[in-house]
Amino acid sequence: xxxxxxxxxxxxxxxxxxxxxxxxxxxxxxxxxxxxxxxxxxxxxxxxxxxxxxxxxxxxxxxxxxxxxxxxxxxxxxxxxxxxxxxxxxxxxxxxxxxxxxxxxxxxxxxxxxxxxxxxxxxxxxxxxxxxxxxxxxxxxxxxxxxxxxxxxxxxxxxxxxxxxxxxxxxxxxxxxxxxxxxx
Numbered sequence: 137x138x139x140x141x142x143x144x145x146x147x148x149x150x151x152x153x154x155x156x157x158x159x160x161x162x163x164x165x166x167x168x169x170x171x172x173x174x175x176x177x178x179x180x181x182x183x184x185x186x187x188x189x190x191x192x193x194x195x196x197x198x199x200x201x202x203x204x205x206x207x208x209x210x211x212x213x214x215x216x217x218x219x220x221x222x223x224x225x226x227x228x229x230x231x232x233x234x235x236x237x238x239x240x241x242x243x244x245x246x247x248x249x250x251x252x253x254x255x256x257x258x259x260x261x262x263x264x265x266x267x268x269x270x271x272x273x274x275x276x277x278x279x280x281x282x283x284x285x286x287x288x289x290x291x292x293x294x295x296x297x298x299x300x301x302x303x304x305x306x307x308x309x310x311x312x313x314x315x316x317x318x319x320x
Contacts, residue, residue: 138190140300141312143203143243144182145215147266148290152178155228158283159268162226165278172272180309183215183230183266185295186243191251200313202246203297207315210239212293215264217285222278227265236264239295293317 147155159175162168188199213235221227240262297313 138192139196140190140302141188141196141199142298142300143185143188144296144298145185145292146294146296147181147183150287151217151285151290152181154283154285155181155266155268158220158228161281162269167275167278168269168271170273171275174270174272174306176267176269177306180307181266181268182296182298182309183264185236185240186247188247188251195251196312198250199247200297200315202250203243203295203313203315206239206242206246207295208318209242210235210317212291212317212319214289214291216289217283220268220280220283221265222280224271224274225267226269226280227263228268228283230264232262233264236292237262293319 156178162173163175165173191199213233215233215236216231218229218231221229294314294316296311297315299310299312301308301310
């Protein structure tokens with residue numbers, strides 16, 4: 137049976153709380169409500185590193201091995217919140233980070249041999265982000281209030297392997313693996 141899988145970084149509790157406060161302000165905005173704003177639940181907030189797609193259960197063990205190999209080459213790093221952005225989604229955007237880029241590139245290289253090239257985001261600029269909200273309807277540009285984070289940076293010391301089950305009420309994410317970076 138195929139499973140919908142992705143690799144992601146978790147967010148610390150203080151970020152989750154601040155994002156939730158920001159989201160509560162978004163739902164009060166009439167323009168956003170007209171578009172059918174749907175907030176990402178607190179338990180689903182994360183930073184996707186790679187969406188792997190629908191894969192056979194038998195491939196999961198090979199993927200685990202590849203992710204472990206990559207994590208031995210990555211040291212913990214910090215991500216810093218930058219700004220909120222809105223297009224078809226509302227994002228909490230983080231500053232560019234060389235170690236994050238290295239992590240993503242190494243994962244793409246290792247996993248291409250296992251699951252093929254289709255999951256790669258060719259020629260797409262990497263924007264490190266967490267999705268705070270989605271919209272049911274398109275609309276014109278709206279300027280969002282910017283969010284200030286009390287704690288600008290947080291430490292990333294592991295990557296999580298998620299299964300995503302799509303339901304009528306929204307996706308349900310389950311952690312099926314956790315891989316620590318090399319502390320050296």
